[in-house]
Amino acid sequence: MHVLILGAGFSGSAIAKAFLPLAQSVTGTTRAEDKIAGLRELGIEALVYDGVDISPELAAVMQRTTHLIQSIAPGRDGDPMMRPGTPALADLMPNLQWAGYLSTVGVYGDHGGAWVTEDTSLEPVSARSMERVAAEKAWLAFGEESHIPVAVLRLSGIYGPGRNAFCNLEAGTARRLIKPNQVFNRIRVEDIAGVALFLAEKSIGGVFNVTDHEPAPPQDIIVEAARLMGVSPPPEIPFETAELSPMARSFYGENKRVSNARLRDLGFVFRFPDYRISLAELWQGGHWRG
Numbered sequence: 001m002h003v004l005i006l007g008a009g010f011s012g013s014a015i016a017k018a019f020l021p022l023a024q025s026v027t028g029t030t031r032a033e034d035k036i037a038g039l040r041e042l043g044i045e046a047l048v049y050d051g052v053d054i055s056p057e058l059a060a061v062m063q064r065t066t067h068l069i070q071s072i073a074p075g076r077d078g079d080p081m082m083r084p085g086t087p088a089l090a091d092l093m094p095n096l097q098w099a100g101y102l103s104t105v106g107v108y109g110d111h112g113g114a115w116v117t118e119d120t121s122l123e124p125v126s127a128r129s130m131e132r133v134a135a136e137k138a139w140l141a142f143g144e145e146s147h148i149p150v151a152v153l154r155l156s157g158i159y160g161p162g163r164n165a166f167c168n169l170e171a172g173t174a175r176r177l178i179k180p181n182q183v184f185n186r187i188r189v190e191d192i193a194g195v196a197l198f199l200a201e202k203s204i205g206g207v208f209n210v211t212d213h214e215p216a217p218p219q220d221i222i223v224e225a226a227r228l229m230g231v232s233p234p235p236e237i238p239f240e241t242a243e244l245s246p247m248a249r250s251f252y253g254e255n256k257r258v259s260n261a262r263l264r265d266l267g268f269v270f271r272f273p274d275y276r277i278s279l280a281e282l283w284q285g286g287h288w289r290g
Helices: 010-019 033-041 056-064 127-146 165-171 189-201 218-229 246-252 261-266 275-285
Strands: 002-006 025-030 045-048 067-070 098-104 150-155 157-159 176-178 186-188 206-210 236-238
Touching (some): 002 010, 002 056, 010 025, 010 067, 010 189, 025 033, 025 056, 098 189, 127 150, 150 189, 157 189, 165 218, 176 218, 189 206, 206 261
Parallel strands (some): 002 025, 002 067, 025 045, 150 206, 157 186, 176 236
16 A cells, blocks of 8 residues: 555644555655655655645655545645646556545535535535535546545544644633534544545545534533633633634534434444543543644
8 A cells, every 4th residue: 555645734644644554655745845854753755745746756656656645625726636737647646546535514515503414415605615516526526437436535623632622722712602503513633534544445435524423512612621621711702793714704604513424334433423532532641732
């Protein structure tokens, strides 16, 4: 197994670490030269890739790649591997056996707090979610045309060591925004890695919601983290009067409960099925800072 992670950031690095014990090689790309050393310290072969120009070194890695994770967000001109002028994937990666595309539950848009599954209609609101829908379609079409299993992983709010409510409370940036009936799903980064490895090892393609079991109001997570830390939670702030960036406000414009039943029916077991179990593990394990 020769693994390539296009975009070895927070999720991509976790996925790379999950594959390391089993793979003959694991390579990850980053846009920033100064992140190369950190990736190599993890045991990941690291290359710079800006999403446009494929270097001879990256081209050589692509030639041997059997398992691909595409974590780079699309732009207005589409997914970096699917843009006009980019060589055909079959030529770039002639040994490809499985591919995973990291998407987002944002493709569902707003469903008024109702439950959504992978078969629910896609009603993306933001431009970035519309770009994700187009990229998903392109990857699934590639899978059908090439007879290679392609898994689309729709991720909910990602957190884990170094990126969580404890960090926000310590930094003084945590806010307890109150919007009645608003819920979000979330997912520990280690479970994203576990899902990718599970599907890759079984050569399974299709669309999968990668999310925890329990949609919950965002303020509840802050309160639970504060309880574990032994500190007072920040005061409640009504959503209507909160100062938010346009992107942050757009997240609150989408309300849904996302089901992960399809993955569980396949036999995948989440390590962190809800935020309580996850926060307790981060705090008790002492690795919440990363």
